[in-house]
Amino acid sequence: MTATDWIAAFPGLKQLEPAITRRLVETSTVVRLAAGTRIFGPGQAPEAYLLLLEGVVRVQQVSDTGREIVLYRVSAGESCALTTACLMGYEEYQAEGIAETDVEAVAVPRGTFDDLIASSATFRKFVFTAFSVRITNLFRVIDEVAFSRIDVRLAQKLLELGSGKGHIDSTHQQLAAELGTAREVVSRQLNEFQRRGWITTSRGAIDLARPEALRQLAAAP
Amino acid sequence: MTATDWIAAFPGLKQLEPAITRRLVETSTVVRLAAGTRIFGPGQAPEAYLLLLEGVVRVQQVSDTGREIVLYRVSAGESCALTTACLMGYEEYQAEGIAETDVEAVAVPRGTFDDLIASSATFRKFVFTAFSVRITNLFRVIDEVAFSRIDVRLAQKLLELGSGKGHIDSTHQQLAAELGTAREVVSRQLNEFQRRGWITTSRGAIDLARPEALRQLAAAP
DNA sequence: TTTGGTTTGTGACTAGGTCACAGACCGCAG
DNA sequence: CTGCGGTCTGTGACCTAGTCACAAACCAAA
Numbered sequence: 001m002t003a004t005d006w007i008a009a010f011p012g013l014k015q016l017e018p019a020i021t022r023r024l025v026e027t028s029t030v031v032r033l034a035a036g037t038r039i040f041g042p043g044q045a046p047e048a049y050l051l052l053l054e055g056v057v058r059v060q061q062v063s064d065t066g067r068e069i070v071l072y073r074v075s076a077g078e079s080c081a082l083t084t085a086c087l088m089g090y091e092e093y094q095a096e097g098i099a100e101t102d103v104e105a106v107a108v109p110r111g112t113f114d115d116l117i118a119s120s121a122t123f124r125k126f127v128f129t130a131f132s133v134r135i136t137n138l139f140r141v142i143d144e145v146a147f148s149r150i151d152v153r154l155a156q157k158l159l160e161l162g163s164g165k166g167h168i169d170s171t172h173q174q175l176a177a178e179l180g181t182a183r184e185v186v187s188r189q190l191n192e193f194q195r196r197g198w199i200t201t202s203r204g205a206i207d208l209a210r211p212e213a214l215r216q217l218a219a220a221p
Numbered sequence: 222m223t224a225t226d227w228i229a230a231f232p233g234l235k236q237l238e239p240a241i242t243r244r245l246v247e248t249s250t251v252v253r254l255a256a257g258t259r260i261f262g263p264g265q266a267p268e269a270y271l272l273l274l275e276g277v278v279r280v281q282q283v284s285d286t287g288r289e290i291v292l293y294r295v296s297a298g299e300s301c302a303l304t305t306a307c308l309m310g311y312e313e314y315q316a317e318g319i320a321e322t323d324v325e326a327v328a329v330p331r332g333t334f335d336d337l338i339a340s341s342a343t344f345r346k347f348v349f350t351a352f353s354v355r356i357t358n359l360f361r362v363i364d365e366v367a368f369s370r371i372d373v374r375l376a377q378k379l380l381e382l383g384s385g386k387g388h389i390d391s392t393h394q395q396l397a398a399e400l401g402t403a404r405e406v407v408s409r410q411l412n413e414f415q416r417r418g419w420i421t422t423s424r425g426a427i428d429l430a431r432p433e434a435l436r437q438l439a440a441a442p
Numbered sequence: 443t444t445t446g447g448t449t450t451g452t453g454a455c456t457a458g459g460t461c462a463c464a465g466a467c468c469g470c471a472g
Numbered sequence: 473c474t475g476c477g478g479t480c481t482g483t484g485a486c487c488t489a490g491t492c493a494c495a496a497a498c499c500a501a502a
Contacts, residue, residue, distance in 0.1 A: 061360060063368040071363065085352040094360045118339055131306040131352070138359055139282060139315045142292065146366045146401035147284040150489065171449065180367035182490055187450060203449060203498060371458065392480065403459055408481060424467060424480060443502100450497070457490075466481070472474085 006030065006106055009053055009077055012126035020120045027112040033103040040083060041096030048107035050080040055103035060177070061095045069145070069180030071095055072137050081130035084113070145180055153179050154189050155218040158199070159211060166208040227251065227327055230274055230298055233347035241341045248333040254324040261304060262317030269328035271301040276324035281398070282316045290366070290401030292316055293358050302351035305334070366401055374400050375410050376439040379420070380432060387429040 007013050007021060016024070030053070033039065039057060040046040050057075057074040059082070074080050074097075083097065108116070116123040144153055157178050162168045172190065176183045190206070193199045198210045208214065228234050228242060237245070251274070254260065260278060261267040271278075278295040280303070295301050295318075304318065329337075337344040365374055378399050383389045393411065397404045411427070414420045419431045429435065 061364055063364055065368060067368055069363065069367050071360070082356055085349055085356055092357070094357055094364075114342070114345070117345060118342070121335070121339070124335070124338060128306055135303055135306055135356075135359075136313070136315055138356075138363070139292070142290065142359070142363055142366060142401075143282055143284055143315075145363060146290050147286060147288055173449080180363075183450085184452085184491080185489060188452090188489095191451080201450095394480080404481085405460080405483085406458060409458090409483090412482080422481090445502080446500095448497100448499080451495080452493100454493095455491080458488085460487075461485085463484095464482080466479100468479080469477100471476085 006051075006053055010051060010126070011077070012129065013122070015122045017120060017122070020116060020123065023112065024108065024116060028106050028108045031105055031107050033099045033105070035099055035101050035103075037099040037103070039080075039097040039099060039103075042092065042094060044096075045092070046080070046083045046097075048109055049084050049113040050074075051106040051108065052076050052078055052080070053104040053106060055099060055101040055105075057097050057103060058100045059095050059097050067180065067182070068177035070178045071141060072134060073100070079127070079130045081127065081134050084127065085131065149220075150179065150181055150185060151189050151192070152218060152220050154186065155193075155214040158193075158206065158208060159214055159218055162206070162208045162211070166211060168206045168208075169204060170206070171204050227272075227274055231272060231347070232298070233350065234344070236343045238341060238343070241337060241344065244333065245329065245337060249327050249329045252326055252328050254320045254326070256320055256322050256324075258320040258324070260301075260318040260320060260324075263313065263315060265317075266313070267301070267304045267318075269330055270305050270334040271295075272327040272329065273297050273299055273301070274325040274327060276320060276322040276326075278318050278324060279321045280316050280318050288401065288403070289398035291399045292362060293355060294321070300348070300351045302348065302355050305348065306352065370441075371400065371402055371406060372410050372413070373439060373441050375407065376414075376435040379414075379427065379429060380435055380439055383427070383429045383432070387432060389427045389429075390425060391427070392425050 007016070007025065013021075013024075033055075035055075038044070039050070052074055054076050056076075057080065058070060059072050059074065060068055060070045062068050080097065117127065154175070157175065158168065161170065161178075170178075172186045173183045175190075176186045179186070190199065190201055193214070194201055196213070198208070198213045200207045200209055228237070228246065234242075234245075254276075256276075259265070260271070273295055275297050277297075278301065279291060280293050280295065281289055281291045283289050301318065338348065375396070378396065379389060382391065382399075391399075393407045394404045396411075397407045400407070411420065411422055414435070415422055417434070419429070419434045421428045421430055
């Protein structure tokens with residue numbers, strides 16, 4: 001990945017006007033962050049607009065009582081859109097962003113970001129679409145936390161995390177943090193799933209034995 | 222309120238460049254909506270950027286099971302920021318906006334909004350700050366729904382709704398929708414508050430007898 | 443093989459959401 | 473004024489989920 005061709009990784013940016021593209025490429029830098037790095041958090045404002053080339057960033061919230069909940073994830077090809085709102089609005093961010101894997105990203109400085117927003121309708125569309133997706137997503141999170149049963153939510157999360165390989169490397173505690181619930185609750189639900197033969201568990205890992213059964217539960221009203 | 226002086230109602234817009242101000246005033250229209258009007262909702266995309274001059278818009282979500290939760294309110298002097306994200310990103314909105322009182326607002330057409338974003342740093346700042354505030358707020362909602370006790374949340378809500386006059390005109394059902402919980406739960410908590418002498422209740426109304434007691438509960442960890 | 447940290451299991455209890463239904467209250471038509 | 477229908481509130485029984493305390497299992501490094 002050289003400094004000049006990363007634009008190709010973002011479908012929404014391919015249509016950018018040539019002069020704009022040059023400005024973007026010239027002033028941005030490609031940064032690498034090790035897994036586990038805290039990218040932003042309360043009292044730690046982000047100072048650049050991030051476009052992810054590789055890896056995953058997890059955005060989560062920690063309550064006063066120490067319980068956690070995952071708000072959303074940013075993957076390759078996406079931007080840290082909400083971070084930007086706070087970047088632009090100078091508000092303090094309540095959530096924190098953690099590099100879940102090694103991350104490679106383009107850091108667009110504040111000034112360039114502002115210029116791009118001003119001068120390119122394509123870039124505006126790109127940024128606002130990203131916003132839009134995240135916000136719709138947040139609304140879904142609120143809906144689920146407030147109104148969905150925990151077994152349904154856990155089934156959904158298992159399918160989401162184990163998509164494809166049918167295997168998940170997470171502790172019960174980590175799954176609880178995903179859902180914003182308590183570890184014991186996850187343990188009990190997993191036991192129930194295992195009793196029904198839907199999954200098999202071992203320390204720090206889960207295998208989906210009957211994903212279709214989970215899918216049926218996940219689709220419950 | 223004439224068509225030319227409403228800008229004064231928005232502190233963030235006072236610094237706008239004169240040419241921009243003219244453009245904004247000339248292409249926007251002041252609209253009036255009766256209390257109860259549904260301004261936007263699922264399958265009903267907003268087609269203008271709204272700046273509230275008078276009244277309150279309630280943005281809420283209705284779950285499949287019919288339960289509701291209030292996400293936030295937009296008051297005079299504020300903008301329907303999140304709506305705009307969806308307006309710009311062309312995403313379908315999951316939530317709905319209801320005029321809670323009679324509402325007077327400036328409707329800025331999509332084209333003008335786009336022009337303003339492009340040409341005025343002041344307007345950008347205004348819009349992004351509004352975003353920022355809303356998102357921070359949404360994060361707080363998620364935190365409270367996921368981790369706060371219902372008695373604490375109800376006490377907070379009573380104080381919020383009864384600010385000043387110490388009187389609230391809401392049914393238990395409406396309060397439940399504010400918090401995303403069930404009516405019975407609210408009824409029981411209100412009975413408990415009344416038993417302690419903190420409030421007095423009557424059909425469709427609540428009076429705060431000892432707000433300082435509620436405040437103490439609301440501040441609980 | 444011991445030791446210490448991490449992960450998981452479990453029982454007892456509390457908080458809160460669900461269900462079913464009863465009664466209270468209110469405005470209004472007769 | 474008196475019923476009447478609709479809305480609002482109260483309540484008990486029950487279920488789900490979160491909390492607390494503690495034990496057991498597992499793993500890795502000393």
